[in-house]
Amino acid sequence: MNTLFHELESVNPNMKESGKSTSDTLERLFSALSDRTRLRLLNLMAESEICVCFFVEVLDIPQPKISRHLAYLRSCGLVATRREGKWVHYRLVQPEDPRAARVFTEVLAWLTDETQMKHDRKRLATLCCATLVPLGLREAPRPTVKRVREESDPVPDHAVVTAL
Amino acid sequence: MNRPLKGFDTQTFFQALADPTRLRIINLLGDEEVCVCDLATALGTHNPGVSRHLAYLRKAGLVSARRSGTWMHYRLTEPANLHARVILASLRAWLGQDESMVEERATLSRICAAAALEADCASPNGTAPSPPRP
Numbered sequence: 001m002n003t004l005f006h007e008l009e010s011v012n013p014n015m016k017e018s019g020k021s022t023s024d025t026l027e028r029l030f031s032a033l034s035d036r037t038r039l040r041l042l043n044l045m046a047e048s049e050i051c052v053c054f055f056v057e058v059l060d061i062p063q064p065k066i067s068r069h070l071a072y073l074r075s076c077g078l079v080a081t082r083r084e085g086k087w088v089h090y091r092l093v094q095p096e097d098p099r100a101a102r103v104f105t106e107v108l109a110w111l112t113d114e115t116q117m118k119h120d121r122k123r124l125a126t127l128c129c130a131t132l133v134p135l136g137l138r139e140a141p142r143p144t145v146k147r148v149r150e151e152s153d154p155v156p157d158h159a160v161v162t163a164l
Numbered sequence: 165m166n167r168p169l170k171g172f173d174t175q176t177f178f179q180a181l182a183d184p185t186r187l188r189i190i191n192l193l194g195d196e197e198v199c200v201c202d203l204a205t206a207l208g209t210h211n212p213g214v215s216r217h218l219a220y221l222r223k224a225g226l227v228s229a230r231r232s233g234t235w236m237h238y239r240l241t242e243p244a245n246l247h248a249r250v251i252l253a254s255l256r257a258w259l260g261q262d263e264s265m266v267e268e269r270a271t272l273s274r275i276c277a278a279a280a281l282e283a284d285c286a287s288p289n290g291t292a293p294s295p296p297r298p
Binding site: 021022023024026027030031033034035036039099102103106107109110111113114 | 174175178179181182183184187188245247248250251254255257258259261262264265
């Protein structure tokens with residue numbers, strides 16, 4: 001598979017030469033990050049792998065568009081998929097090249113600071129923990145994401161018990 | 165819905181970096197202030213094209229400009245956002261490891277040195293912009 005991170009090998013002298021320049025590699029990496037929907041998708045995958053139907057619900061964007069962006073991220077080697085019956089799960093892939101990994105880690109840290117990204121994560125966590133979920137998610141496998149606590153949230157009872 | 169965000173915009177920042185010419189410009193600027201005419205010569209292209217890319221980088225908060233006579237001089241700036249600063253630093257280190265990028269900086273050094281001799285791009289105090297050190 002011709003992924004970004006296979007190409008990244010070309011700029012590391014310790015790895016195999018594949019003929020791609022640093023500029024090509026960087027252009028591809030930053031092109032993948034140049035779209036807000038793709039950034040929002042990466043942000044949602046930061047904690048765990050996610051089924052496509054959850055992306056559709058959280059981002060409120062039609063599935064064909066979501067799938068197109070996920071395919072783009074996959075072609076760049078930034079995400080990988082796992083099929084489970086009729087469900088397709090997506091997860092982040094950490095770059096092998098340490099320079100790309102450093103950039104990617106910083107991008108994910110940046111996303112956690114943004115208001116819209118925080119909102120998306122909160123929405124995902126709410127959907128994952130909800131008793132009643134939208135029809136499209138009834139049978140879908142739920143991602144195992146942490147609940148995003150807001151400062152305004154009441155402290156849960158069990159937390160008080162633990163603290164005591 | 166993809167709402168535009170207030171403040172430093174992630175998407176604009178990455179769009180600015182997702183172009184081979186703009187990556188070359190970032191590499192050429194390094195730590196120096198460089199005249200747009202020297203950048204154009206080093207890139208083997210025309211001033212208007214380079215100026216367009218520089219305007220893009222400026223909009224993304226990656227370069228600042230100073231007019232000196234006819235010519236605009238550009239330098240890299242520290243992005244307002246901490247994460248953007250870290251990413252730009254990693255990117256510059258990465259570019260510095262690439263042979264063709266290093267070669268281009270050496271070419272720009274020669275161009276700037278020649279321009280200094282002709283004093284075509286002289287700054288108001290009579291000195292030409294310092295050539296970038298690869």
